[in-house]
Amino acid sequence: MSIQTQPSSRKTSSPQSWEKQLLATIKKAKAASFAAAQLSPVMKNKILLHAACLMEKRIPFLLRENKKDLVRAERMGLSAAMMDRLCLTPERILKMAEGVRAVAALKDPIGKVMERRKRPNGLRISKVSVPIGVILIIYESRPNVTVECAALCLKSGNAVLLRGGKEAFHSNRALAGVFAASLSKHGIPSECTSFIKITDRSAVDFMLQRDQDIQLVIPRGGESLIRKVVEVSRIPVIKHYQGICHVYIDASADLKKAVAIARNAKMQRTGVCNAMETLLVHQRIASRFLPSFGEVMREEGCELRGDGLTRKYLPWAKKAKPEDYGFEFLDKILAVKVVHDLESAVSHIQRFGSGHTDAIVTKNNKAARYFVDRVDSSSVMVNASTRFADGFEYGLGAEIGISTDKIHARGPMGLEGLTSYKYVVEGSGQVRS
Amino acid sequence: MSIQTQPSSRKTSSPQSWEKQLLATIKKAKAASFAAAQLSPVMKNKILLHAACLMEKRIPFLLRENKKDLVRAERMGLSAAMMDRLCLTPERILKMAEGVRAVAALKDPIGKVMERRKRPNGLRISKVSVPIGVILIIYESRPNVTVECAALCLKSGNAVLLRGGKEAFHSNRALAGVFAASLSKHGIPSECTSFIKITDRSAVDFMLQRDQDIQLVIPRGGESLIRKVVEVSRIPVIKHYQGICHVYIDASADLKKAVAIARNAKMQRTGVCNAMETLLVHQRIASRFLPSFGEVMREEGCELRGDGLTRKYLPWAKKAKPEDYGFEFLDKILAVKVVHDLESAVSHIQRFGSGHTDAIVTKNNKAARYFVDRVDSSSVMVNASTRFADGFEYGLGAEIGISTDKIHARGPMGLEGLTSYKYVVEGSGQVRS
Numbered sequence: 001m002s003i004q005t006q007p008s009s010r011k012t013s014s015p016q017s018w019e020k021q022l023l024a025t026i027k028k029a030k031a032a033s034f035a036a037a038q039l040s041p042v043m044k045n046k047i048l049l050h051a052a053c054l055m056e057k058r059i060p061f062l063l064r065e066n067k068k069d070l071v072r073a074e075r076m077g078l079s080a081a082m083m084d085r086l087c088l089t090p091e092r093i094l095k096m097a098e099g100v101r102a103v104a105a106l107k108d109p110i111g112k113v114m115e116r117r118k119r120p121n122g123l124r125i126s127k128v129s130v131p132i133g134v135i136l137i138i139y140e141s142r143p144n145v146t147v148e149c150a151a152l153c154l155k156s157g158n159a160v161l162l163r164g165g166k167e168a169f170h171s172n173r174a175l176a177g178v179f180a181a182s183l184s185k186h187g188i189p190s191e192c193t194s195f196i197k198i199t200d201r202s203a204v205d206f207m208l209q210r211d212q213d214i215q216l217v218i219p220r221g222g223e224s225l226i227r228k229v230v231e232v233s234r235i236p237v238i239k240h241y242q243g244i245c246h247v248y249i250d251a252s253a254d255l256k257k258a259v260a261i262a263r264n265a266k267m268q269r270t271g272v273c274n275a276m277e278t279l280l281v282h283q284r285i286a287s288r289f290l291p292s293f294g295e296v297m298r299e300e301g302c303e304l305r306g307d308g309l310t311r312k313y314l315p316w317a318k319k320a321k322p323e324d325y326g327f328e329f330l331d332k333i334l335a336v337k338v339v340h341d342l343e344s345a346v347s348h349i350q351r352f353g354s355g356h357t358d359a360i361v362t363k364n365n366k367a368a369r370y371f372v373d374r375v376d377s378s379s380v381m382v383n384a385s386t387r388f389a390d391g392f393e394y395g396l397g398a399e400i401g402i403s404t405d406k407i408h409a410r411g412p413m414g415l416e417g418l419t420s421y422k423y424v425v426e427g428s429g430q431v432r433s
Numbered sequence: 434m435s436i437q438t439q440p441s442s443r444k445t446s447s448p449q450s451w452e453k454q455l456l457a458t459i460k461k462a463k464a465a466s467f468a469a470a471q472l473s474p475v476m477k478n479k480i481l482l483h484a485a486c487l488m489e490k491r492i493p494f495l496l497r498e499n500k501k502d503l504v505r506a507e508r509m510g511l512s513a514a515m516m517d518r519l520c521l522t523p524e525r526i527l528k529m530a531e532g533v534r535a536v537a538a539l540k541d542p543i544g545k546v547m548e549r550r551k552r553p554n555g556l557r558i559s560k561v562s563v564p565i566g567v568i569l570i571i572y573e574s575r576p577n578v579t580v581e582c583a584a585l586c587l588k589s590g591n592a593v594l595l596r597g598g599k600e601a602f603h604s605n606r607a608l609a610g611v612f613a614a615s616l617s618k619h620g621i622p623s624e625c626t627s628f629i630k631i632t633d634r635s636a637v638d639f640m641l642q643r644d645q646d647i648q649l650v651i652p653r654g655g656e657s658l659i660r661k662v663v664e665v666s667r668i669p670v671i672k673h674y675q676g677i678c679h680v681y682i683d684a685s686a687d688l689k690k691a692v693a694i695a696r697n698a699k700m701q702r703t704g705v706c707n708a709m710e711t712l713l714v715h716q717r718i719a720s721r722f723l724p725s726f727g728e729v730m731r732e733e734g735c736e737l738r739g740d741g742l743t744r745k746y747l748p749w750a751k752k753a754k755p756e757d758y759g760f761e762f763l764d765k766i767l768a769v770k771v772v773h774d775l776e777s778a779v780s781h782i783q784r785f786g787s788g789h790t791d792a793i794v795t796k797n798n799k800a801a802r803y804f805v806d807r808v809d810s811s812s813v814m815v816n817a818s819t820r821f822a823d824g825f826e827y828g829l830g831a832e833i834g835i836s837t838d839k840i841h842a843r844g845p846m847g848l849e850g851l852t853s854y855k856y857v858v859e860g861s862g863q864v865r866s
Contacts, residue, residue: 034783038806117828123817125827130809132839211663215839230644234663236670236840257862264864350467372857373471376563384556384860393865394558394856395550406565406648406853407669408841420839423827424805427817429690431697432826 018198022206025194026161029134030213032191033159037131041108043186044155048104051151051182052097058178059093065174066143073167085142086168096147096175103151106397109415110157124426129419131157133215136207138163138229140221143171149218150179150193152400156418161214163196163204165221173197208233215420218401238413240404242328243273243356245386248345248371250362251284257383258285258361259293264385265359267300271330273402274357274379274389278325278335280345283309286338290314302332309338326352342367346374353377355404357389378404378411451631455639458627459594462567463646465624466592470564474541476619477588481537484584484615485530491611492526498607499576506600518575519601529580529608536584539830542848543590557859562852564590566648569640571596571662573654576604582651583612583626585833589851594647596629596637598654606630641666648853651834671846673837675761676706676789678819681778681804682722683795684715690816691718691794692726697818698792700733704763706835707790707812707822711758711768713778716742719771723747735765742771759785775800779807786810788837790822811837811844 039047055062066088073086115127135158139145146162153160164172176195183190196203207214211234218238219229226239247265249258265276281289290313297304304310304317305324311317317336324335325348339345349358359381360371368382379389389412391399396414403409409417472480488495499521506519548560568591572578579595586593597605609628616623629636640647644667651671652662659672680698682691698709714722723746730737731749738753750769757768758781772778782791792814793804801815812822822845824832829847836842842850 034807034809037809119826119828123821123826133809230667236838238840254862260862260864268865368859374467376467376470376566377855379856379858381858382860384858384863385865387865388556388858388860388863389856393552393556394858395552405669407671410853411856420843422810423812423822423844425812425814425817425821425827426801427815427821429687429693430817430821431693432701432818432820 018200018203019206022196022198022203023210025191025196026134026207026210026213028189028191029159029161029194032189032194033131033134035189036154036159036192037110037133037157039157039188041110043188044108044157045104047179047182047186047188048100048151048154050185051179052100052104054178054182055093055097055100055147055175058174059090062088062093062171062174063090065170068170069168076167078167082141082167086171088143088171092144096144099144100147100151103155103398106155106415108155109419114421121430122428123430126424126426127421128424130422132418132420134159134161134213135418136161136163136214136217136235138204138217138219138221138225140165140225141167143168143175145220146172146175146195148398149400150176152398152415152418154179154192156415158418159192159194161194161196161207163207166199169199204229205232208235211235220401236408238401238403238405238409238417240273240354240356240402242354242404243275244278244326244328244352244354245274245276245356246278246280246345246349246353246358247276247386248280248339248342248349248358248360249282249285249289250342250360250364250367251282252364252367253282253285253289253361254363255285255289255292258289259296261359261361261383261385262293263296263300265387266297266302266334267332268385268387270332272387274386275330276334276359276386277327277329278337278348278352280337280339280348281310282342282345283338283340286310286313290336290338297334300332302334304334304336306336307338310336328354342370346371349375349377355406356402357381357386359384359386378402451633451636452639455629455631455636456643458624458629459567459640459643459646461622461624462592462594462627465622465627466564466566468622469587469592469625470543470566470590472590472621474543476621477541477590478537480612480615480619480621481533481584481587483618484612485533485537487611487615488526488530488533488580488608491607492523495521495526495604495607496523498603501603502601509600511600515574515600519604521576521604525577529577532577533580533584536588536831539588539848541588542852547854554863555861556863559857559859560854561857563855565851565853567592567594567646568851569594569596569647569650569668571637571650571652571654571658573598573658574600576601576608578653579605579608579628581831582833583609585831585848585851587612587625589848591851592625592627594627594629594640596640599632602632637662638665641668644668653834669841671834671836671838671842671850673706673787673789673835675787675837676708677711677759677761677785677787678707678709678789678822679711679713679778679782679786679791680709680819681713681772681775681782681791681793682715682718683775683778683793683797683800684717685797685800686715686718686722686794687796688718688722688725691722692729694792694794694816694818695726696729696733698820699730699735699767700765701818701820703765705820707819708763709767709792709819710760710762711770711781711785713781714743714769714771715775715778716771716773719743719746723769723771730767733765735767737767737769739769740771743769761787775803779804782808782810788839789835790814790819792817792819811835
């Protein structure tokens with residue numbers, strides 16, 4: 001099968017020798033990370049802006065390389081949606097270059113004094129933001145991830161190891177090469193942006209054991225990819241598995257807003273992690289809300305799967321199976337449940353939610369407060385669509401991913417999530433007694 | 434052997450049934466974590482202060498339980514140092530109770546609005562500190578860890594699973610019981626502080642797979658324990674493996690301060706992670722610094738292991754083997770090396786350091802800046818002893834551990850490290866277009 005051999009054709013050597021080669025790549029990235037950490041904001045922006053220019057200049061080359069992936073993908077029978085994700089066009093490349101310029105325009109996140117205190121013994125303690133070091137990104141077929149991650153890691157002074165999917169091998173290599181070229185031109189080690197050329201599957205496992213050299217792993221892709229990474233990794237992983245987002249329509253909700261928010265949360269884009277998957281409706285408002293909401297969803301071609309009470313008001317809805325609650329449809333399908341009260345809605349979310357994003361629609365401030373305090377999700381919305389859970393919408397300026405973890409970064413993760421800190425302690429000869 | 438049977442004697446049931454029991458404990462802790470997260474600052478402090486009182490009242494009981502551990506430890510031939518760590522006295526218990534009161538007196542870390550912004554579409558985004566959830570602490574023989582961790586987790590609104598060493602089983606159970614009793618008395622689920630009674634070794638592995646229910650693991654103990662936890666865990670782990678701390682005496686150092694700092698960093702307490710393990714000396718100051726420093730260390734009974742140049746000035750020093758550099762002696766032994774310049778010192782630390790704490794002694798601000806920028810350790814000291822790397826010394830008020838990781842918490846980790854955050858988004862019906 002060409003899946004195994006095509007990009008692997010460059011792996012003419014024995015397994016042992018790719019390990020050596022990969023280890024060398026990792027070690028070089030580590031060495032480069034020291035240089036990346038010392039880059040001035042001005043230099044980082046020069047490199048980014050030059051990369052954006054190069055990307056535009058190299059459009060014909062990038063399209064040629066992309067073509068190789070497309071030809072192979074077609075032979076392999078990839079779905080139209082997958083082909084579309086993979087495909088580069090001049091417009092898409094220009095947009096990526098614009099994205100790189102936008103990252104350059106963000107505030108530099110490194111060297112910020114986050115706290116400063118003077119101790120009774122005269123020690124001056126400051127907590128200063130620093131890069132994390134070497135970040136490994138493991139991703140699937142979208143070539144734009146290469147560009148976004150390369151730009152964000154560079155801006156935050158980190159070295160990055162890019163391990164993209166085989167399907168996009170040539171496209172990713174060519175895009176990463178743009179950053180390497182810009183780094184070299186400015187006299188900075190090109191290994192600050194390292195593309196992993198070894199496509200052997202066990203290469204990922206090998207890298208995930210190197211916790212001495214790699215400080216953070218961010219897997220971007222489907223749940224099975226992420227679970228595998230977490231299982232194998234000795235390196236801290238930041239991730240989200242699923243977005244089981246709920247919208248709860250409270251008894252006191254504004255009906256018009258409730259319909260608009262629920263519709264937007266489900267339908268504005270169905271295949272994304274911040275789309276609603278289950279709608280909860282307070283029993284006291286069900287008879288007024290459900291018929292008009294149902295009408296809208298029927299027009300939109302969305303399948304509803306409801307419990308008994310839901311189907312009382314929407315007889316055309318399918319009967320929900322127990323497994324429909326807490327399920328990530330990522331499609332024009334919605335589970336609906338009529339709940340007894342606010343408390344039941346919160347319990348339902350505590351039980352079935354994935355800690356991503358959940359919303360309440362209500363005019364009652366007390367109900368909103370109760371919901372916000374008790375729903376333990378990375379984003380909790382009051383009278384707004386779950387679709388707003390996004391780094392750009394929150395004004396972070398960039399997003400490297402969304403985390404449903406509770407340590408380090410939670411929710412939409414921008415440049416700040418790519419930093420660590422160090423304590424700098426300045427004394428005048430103090431010793432501890 | 435009694436090691437296996439004594440506390441395991443309470444495990445009369447089959448492996449399958451301890452799994453069930455342990456799973457039930459974990460699930461109860463998860464349920465309790467929702468209650469813990471809702472506790473008001475006043476209630477948390479009431480519980481802590483009552484626990485401190487109870488601890489004092491129960492001194493005779495705590496000593497009796499501790500005695501059981503001590504008798505067993507003696508039978509097993511534990512070292513005097515281990516026996517001392519294990520041993521409770523009325524004074525030590527009073528000190529622990531004081532520690533709990535000190536935690537109560539700290540500022541409540543939950544519900545703090547860390548950022549607030551209003552978006553052009555009218556959405557108000559706030560980033561609010563919240564507890565992490567369920568925290569698993571895996572530790573070795575010191576019973577005071579039980580008290581410190583129980584107090585800090587409660588103060589930060591987290592539920593805690595305490596998995597202590599077998600040697601301290603009865604002491605730990607009794608101390609954890611104090612918190613459970615105080616929780617119950619205040620009508621709060623006692624499972625907020627859960628002591629793991631199952632001492633079977635595979636119980637730890639079982640817990641480390643439960644990433645649905647446990648959000649964070651903090652192993653406290655020797656390096657081998659920590660490595661094992663990292664290898665098995667699917668749950669994020671915060672840890673430090675080693676403290677290979679360096680002191681670098683720059684050419685321009687104040688000689689008297691240099692001797693005092695180096696002596697303090699090595700000798701004030703040798704068995705701790707922030708003690709110096711390697712001393713680096715600029716060649717231009719070696720002839721003046723080393724003889725007087727050597728004299729002091731000889732008086733203190735510290736063995737020096739030096740390179741050729743070191744031994745030129747200190748002929749009585751042993752010859753350092755390559756493996757002495759980057760080694761954690763935790764003892765009255767110090768590796769010494771004369772380096773060519775500041776740059777070589779930094780390279781040495783980059784190569785052999787463990788990212789814990791490293792210090793420079795210098796009167797030259799430029800040298801200090803160079804060192805601070807390039808040494809990538811959780812604490813970087815200028816003209817101060819490495820022994821100051823400590824949550825209390827930094828004014829954090831408490832310390833649950835020191836992290837040499839670069840994500841989430843780095844360096845001395847206090848209450849803030851036990852929190853996460855959520856985004857609260859307040860709208861008036863906004864939908865995404």
